[in-house]
Amino acid sequence: MIFYFWSSGLHVFLLLGVILLNFFGAQFVAGKNNWAIFVALVSINISIMFIFKYVNFFLVNVDAIFHTEFNGRLGVMVLPAGISFFVFQGISYLFDVRQGVISADRGFATYAAYQAFFPHLIAGPIVRYRDVIQDFLSPRISSEHFAIGVTRFAHGLLKKVVIADTIAPMAEAAFGLSVDKINFVSGWTGATAYALQIYFDFSGYSDMAIGLAAMFGIRFTENFARPYSSRSITEFWRRWHITLSSWFRDYVYIPLGGSRNGALVTARNLFIVFIITGLWHGAAWTFLFWGLYHGAFLVMERLVLGGRRETLTHWSWRYFYVLPVVVFGWVLFRSESMGQAMAMWRAMLAPVGLPGYNDVWSSVPGLTPQAAVAFLAGGLMFILPGQTSFGLRLMSEPSKPLWQTVNATYTITALMASAVIVLTGTYSPFLYFTF
Numbered sequence: 216m217i218f219y220f221w222s223s224g225l226h227v228f229l230l231l232g233v234i235l236l237n238f239f240g241a242q243f244v245a246g247k248n249n250w251a252i253f254v255a256l257v258s259i260n261i262s263i264m265f266i267f268k269y270v271n272f273f274l275v276n277v278d279a280i281f282h283t284e285f286n287g288r289l290g291v292m293v294l295p296a297g298i299s300f301f302v303f304q305g306i307s308y309l310f311d312v313r314q315g316v317i318s319a320d321r322g323f324a325t326y327a328a329y330q331a332f333f334p335h336l337i338a339g340p341i342v343r344y345r346d347v348i349q350d351f352l353s354p355r356i357s358s359e360h361f362a363i364g365v366t367r368f369a370h371g372l373l374k375k376v377v378i379a380d381t382i383a384p385m386a387e388a389a390f391g392l393s394v395d396k397i398n399f400v401s402g403w404t405g406a407t408a409y410a411l412q413i414y415f416d417f418s419g420y421s422d423m424a425i426g427l428a429a430m431f432g433i434r435f436t437e438n439f440a441r442p443y444s445s446r447s448i449t450e451f452w453r454r455w456h457i458t459l460s461s462w463f464r465d466y467v468y469i470p471l472g473g474s475r476n477g478a479l480v481t482a483r484n485l486f487i488v489f490i491i492t493g494l495w496h497g498a499a500w501t502f503l504f505w506g507l508y509h510g511a512f513l514v515m516e517r518l519v520l521g522g523r524r525e526t527l528t529h530w531s532w533r534y535f536y537v538l539p540v541v542v543f544g545w546v547l548f549r550s551e552s553m554g555q556a557m558a559m560w561r562a563m564l565a566p567v568g569l570p571g572y573n574d575v576w577s578s579v580p581g582l583t584p585q586a587a588v589a590f591l592a593g594g595l596m597f598i599l600p601g602q603t604s605f606g607l608r609l610m611s612e613p614s615k616p617l618w619q620t621v622n623a624t625y626t627i628t629a630l631m632a633s634a635v636i637v638l639t640g641t642y643s644p645f646l647y648f649t650f
Contacts (some may be wrong), residue, residue: 220438226295237305241319272498334427338647339456340438354432364429369629372424378416381589388581394558402562411593425490446532448512482514
């Protein structure tokens with residue numbers, strides 16, 4: 216709570232309010248006769264998030280349609296850090312108590328510690344109470360787990376500052392070009408740079424959170440599983456931001472009926488889930504259409520392939536289908552407006568007027584020798600085998616002295632390299648701090 220106050224000031228009372236609401240509310244939601252209380256509590260949680268995250272977006276569009284000035288009178292609402300994450304954790308707790316998966320916690324300190332545990336408070340993973348409560352009650356604290364946690368933390372920090380932050384200027388420069396300056400090369404390099412940046416930024420944060428939690432004896436669920444190795448969009452969403460995807464599956468998709476009531480209802484449910492997924496990431500039309508974009512591909516895969524989606528095992532699906540679709544989607548996610556996204560897409564689909572060999576370097580905005588090296592290093596993820604996970608390898612408990620030496624050497628090197636870059640560079644916040 217001190218850390219949160221340090222970063223967000225008086226919004227700490229909003230966090231405390233959400234904790235109090237869900238802790239005391241959960242005492243009354245179990246049982247068949249308390250449906251109204253449960254709905255009211257979930258509605259209050261969603262309303263809190265709506266007020267701070269979406270009311271400006273809503274009023275801007277109301278003003279545009281009806282020529283009013285509601286948004287100007289209200290002013291800009293400051294987004295509390297991590298509100299999307301801690302509200303969703305509170306809702307998952309209420310759902311699980313309501314369904315009898317867990318019992319409502321009677322100890323306020325325990326529940327508050329779960330909800331406000333600092334490694335995941337601001338940007339996830341979205342940790343469920345039922346998955347970590349035993350570790351909170353009986354932490355697996357030992358020198359071995361502390362060492363493993365430090366190594367995983369160092370790995371995530373290295374991914375963030377060495378790859379994500381070094382590639383970031385390429386993405387920022389490409390998306391900062393005027394419409395008439397975007398071409399095929401700058402469009403694809405900018406979009407690919409952002410695909411690498413957001414993965415290494417967010418998976419790096421997840422690694423750091425998982426490592427910090429392990430240092431305290433708490434086990435977090437993995438949040439990424441090499442998503443760019445996927446061979447279908449369905450598989451991509453099983454590997455990308457796993458804790459968010461599983462949250463929507465369990466608390467939205469399945470309660471809506473899932474895939475139990477035919478193709479039409481399944482398609483409806485998928486679109487609902489991905490509209491919410493898009494808007495969860497931000498209050499803008501670009502996020503809404505990004506969600507619809509992914510939802511459309513998931514629906515298409517179900518309609519065309521049905522139960523044969525798992526047959527997409529050939530390596531070519533990864534390179535000629537999934538990666539282009541995902542990179543195209545990141546253009547929507549990163550763009551400031553639909554117009555900018557359309558301009559980027561037009562350039563990426565029109566390989567005409569290509570620059571000559573001597574002009575390629577200048578056609579890639581933001582490209583420096585350091586960015587080029589980071590881009591190539593990050594790009595290895597696109598060609599490495601799909602099951603290779605260095606982060607998981609580091610989290611294993613090596614019994615052989617050789618692996619202990621490797622882990623220790625990697626940890627020290629990663630921390631020193633990251634410290635040098637951080638101290639000589641500028642502050643670059645994690646991308647998901649804004650969600």
